[in-house]
C-alpha cells in the first residue's frame with residue numbers, strides 16, 4: 001500500500017463517474033478513478049444514443065464513453081482498470097481496495113451504477129440493442145408504429161408500457177402471475193389504455209428473431225400451451241440491481257432495494273462519501289442525469305475538502 005493520501009477516489013466509470021472525474025480534475029483534486037473491469041458503464045452495451053445533448057446526429061454509446069474518458073484523461077485523472085473489492089469508511093483517511101492495490105483517500109464518490117434485471121434467456125442477450133431493451137425512455141422512439149412486448153407486473157412495467165404507446169402500435173404486457181405488484185393507479189392507467197393488452201399467468205420462454213426481434217414465445221402456466229406473440233420490440237421491466245453490496249457492508253445507508261440514500265445533496269450518511277448516478281437514482285436512470293449528478297458530487301466533494309482542510 002502506498003501512503004499517499006488522495007483527495008478524491010471515484011468508484012465507477014459510467015457517465016456519473018467520468019463527469020465527476022472531469023470536474024474534480026479541472027478543480028485540481030487529482031482524482032483517481034477506479035474504473036472497474038467493465039469500464040464505461042451501461043452505454044457500452046448500446047448502439048445509438050440520440051438524447052445526449054450536443055450530438056445532433058446521435059452518437060454510438062461506446063463512442064460517447066470513449067470521448068468522456070479522453071476528456072477526463074486530458075485533465076490528468078488517473079484511471080485504474082480494476083474493480084473496488086472492499087472499502088473501509090470507518091475512519092479518515094478512507095481505504096479503497098482493489099484486488100491488487102489499496103488506496104487512501106479523504107473523499108470518495110460512489111458511481112457504480114445499476115444493472116437491469118433480465119430473464120436470462122440466451123436470445124434475450126443475443127438480441128440486446130436489436131429490439132431487446134430495458135429502457136423505454138432511451139429506446140421507445142425506435143419502435144414507431146411497431147408492436148412491442150413489455151415483461152413485468154410492477155409499476156415500472158406499467159409506466160414503460162404506457163410510455164411506449166406513444167410510439168408503438170400495440171403493447172402487450174406479459175406477466176407471470178395473475179396478481180400485479182403495480183399500484184392500483186398505475187395498473188388502472190395501463191388497463192384504460194386502448195393500445196395495451198395483458199397476458200397474465202404466462203412465462204416468457206424465448207425471444208425470437210435472427211437479426212432483430214420478430215416475436216416472443218410464451219407458455220401459459222395453467223394449460224402449458226405455448227404461444228408466439230408477434231413483436232419487434234421486447235422490453236424487460238423487472239427491476240434493476242444497484243452495485244452497492246460492498247458499500248452497504250461498509251455502513252453506507254441503502255434502501256430496501258439496495259439503492260444508496262443520499263442525506264444532504266449528494267453526500268451519504270458518511271461525511272466525505274458522496275454518491276452519483278443510477279446507483280442511487282432509480283427514477284430517472286439517464287446518461288444526462290447521471291452526468292449531472294457526477295458534476296454535483298464533484299462540487300460537493302471539493303467543498304467538503306475545502307471545509308476540512310487542515
Ligand SMILES: Cc1cc2nc3c(=O)[nH]c(=O)nc-3n(C[C@H](O)[C@H](O)[C@H](O)COP(=O)(O)OP(=O)(O)OC[C@H]3O[C@@H](n4cnc5c(N)ncnc54)[C@H](O)[C@@H]3O)c2cc1C
Pocket residue numbers: 011012013014015016017034035036037038039040041042043045046048049050051052082083084085111112113114115116133134135138139243276277278279284285286287288290291
Ligand atoms: C442498453 C441501454 C441503453 C441505454 N440507452 C440510453 C440512452 O439512449 N440515453 C440515456 O440517457 N440513457 C441510456 N441508458 C441509461 C444510461 O446508460 C444510464 O442511466 C447511465 O449509464 C447511468 O450512469 P452511471 O454512471 O450512474 O452508471 P453506469 O453507466 O451503470 O456505470 C457504472 C460503472 O461502474 C462500474 N462498477 C460497478 N461496480 C464497480 C466496482 N466495484 N468497482 C469499480 N467499478 C464498478 C460498472 O462496471 C460501470 O462501468 C441506457 C442503458 C442501457 C442498459
